[in-house]
Amino acid sequence: MRLLTADQMRAADAAAMRRTGETELMRRAGVAVAAAVVRLAPHARRAIAFAGPGNNGGDAFAAFAELDAACERVIFAAPSPRPGPARADAEARAHAAGVDVRPMPGTSQACANAAAAADVVVDALLGTGARSEPGPALVPAIDGMNGAGIPVLAVDLPTGVDATTGAAASHTVRAAATVMLGAAKLGVLLDPARAYAGTLYVGDIGIATEVDEAPSRFRALDAGEFLALLPPRGSGADKRSAGAPLVIAGSPQFPGAAVLCARGAARAGAGYVTVATAAGVATVLRGHLVEQVVMTFDDTDVAGSIDALIDLTNHASAVAIGPGLGLSDALGEIVRGFITRLQLPFVADASAFFHLAKHLDILRGKRCVITPHEREFARLSGEGTVAPGSRIERLRSFVARTGITTLLKGPATLVDDGITTSVNLSGTAALATAGTGDVLSGIVASLLAQGLAPFDAARAGAYWHGLAGRLAAATRPVGVVAGDVAEALGAALPSAPRREPPLHLLADV
DSSP states (O other), rough: OOOEOOOHHHHHHHHHHHHHHOOOOOOOHHHHHHHHHHHOOOOOOEEEEEEOHHHHHHHHHHHHHOOOOEEEEEEEOOOOOOHHHHHHHHHHHHHHHHHHEEEOOSSHHHHHHHHHSSEEEESOOEEEEEEEESTTTTHHHHHHHHHHHEEEEESSSTTTTTTTTBOOOSOOOOEEEEESSEEEEEESSSSTHHHHOOOOEEOOEEEEHHHHTSSEEEEEEOOHHHHHHHHOTTTTTOOOOOEEEEOOOOOOOOHHHHHHHHHHHHHOOOSOOOOEEEEEEEEHHHHHHHEEEEOOOOOOHHHHHHHHHHHHTOOOSSEEOOOOOOOOHHHHHHHHHHHHHHHEEEEEHHHHHHHHHTTTGTTTSOOOEEOOHHHHHHHHHTTTTTTTTTTHHHHHHHHHHHEEEEEETTTTTTOOOOOOEEEEEOOOGOOOOOTTHHHHHHHHHHHHHTTHHHHHHHHHHHHHHHHHHHHHHHOOEEEEOOOHHHHHHHOOOOOOOBBBEEEEEEEEE
């Protein structure tokens, strides 16, 4: 799915207006917003909206004209001295449909009281063109919506959010759901905006052609696209052709990282998982890994270990390297020497970064993915801490300089291959526990072993990892551990999504 910036959305809207007409587009927007109101509050007896002076406010009029008259509908509208023809049409239709239109209350308390008397509230104050703090006249409505305790549906984006950067103003609406009209807006999916947006819908207003022609490098997976990426297992598959990742991981201090990575790979569909670890760790791993094969190498013998690991790749189809590995100088030579000779696709994580940070040149041209969190990325990039709001720019700059497909972990995980930037929608705070990154490395290695390209393996792996974290949290609201995430992978696979125009569910909270 394409993600558009504010400028790209404006251009797509303009092209669609030339083809279809602004009034017709606003009518379609009203149908989509009304459907989202019903989805959020199916039995609402009273709905209110706070409508700004522009076309975003016009969408509220168009929506309330579509809602069932059995629901009392009240719009608190900011003055719009010279409404365009589309908004004028929407206002006329709303009045004809019996919508009660009142002036915007002037205080936060009055707005909160108005919202508290409803079953659902629609935020239609500002649209994608807003790029600064909401004006003082709109602040009472924002604060009132936030203080009423009633579910809020945001139209296009929560007021206060920047549609391109994801920045949130000091006064920003906290929505239970957001319906993005025509296309998903990049900024709504980024931090901190994502925390304000709730459940995400895309409303179909018939501009798919214009959206597809927008020159955007940003994408996101939804459930349907994720399922289409997953490699099918053929009826004639054997255990190795089903995916045979080699996991090089573990140390006396961190044997669990190898276990979690191997389990992540197996639960993500790999048919034959081999773990290569230092000799002193094998007994521990064999006590935990029943279905996986554990092999050893001598981490003090550089040349012999590199040869032994390369031999193991002859029976593998991808590699994961790094989770829980030791930090000795000899092991660093082994890691770098092995990767230099490696021909298979691979994912590098965790301790591998310690050994590769000053040698990223050996990854150039390799079919690989690295999966750092922000602190690891700060060290790998050599440019220090990632400032808020700079994640995309920093990631794109790093990938352009190094040529390495990179998965930058975080609440909104990003994957970049130098051509496309993918924003992950399935993240959850449940993944904020030790070892989940090791599970992710196993998932990515498994998908590489099953034939996905590095970029696709990384973005599909991040999406699946998030779904499994969400399922684990639903089963165990407190105390999710990394092993729960690995075990949830199978059950977390989504069903093929049902298309229910005009709404498309993009991501739940």
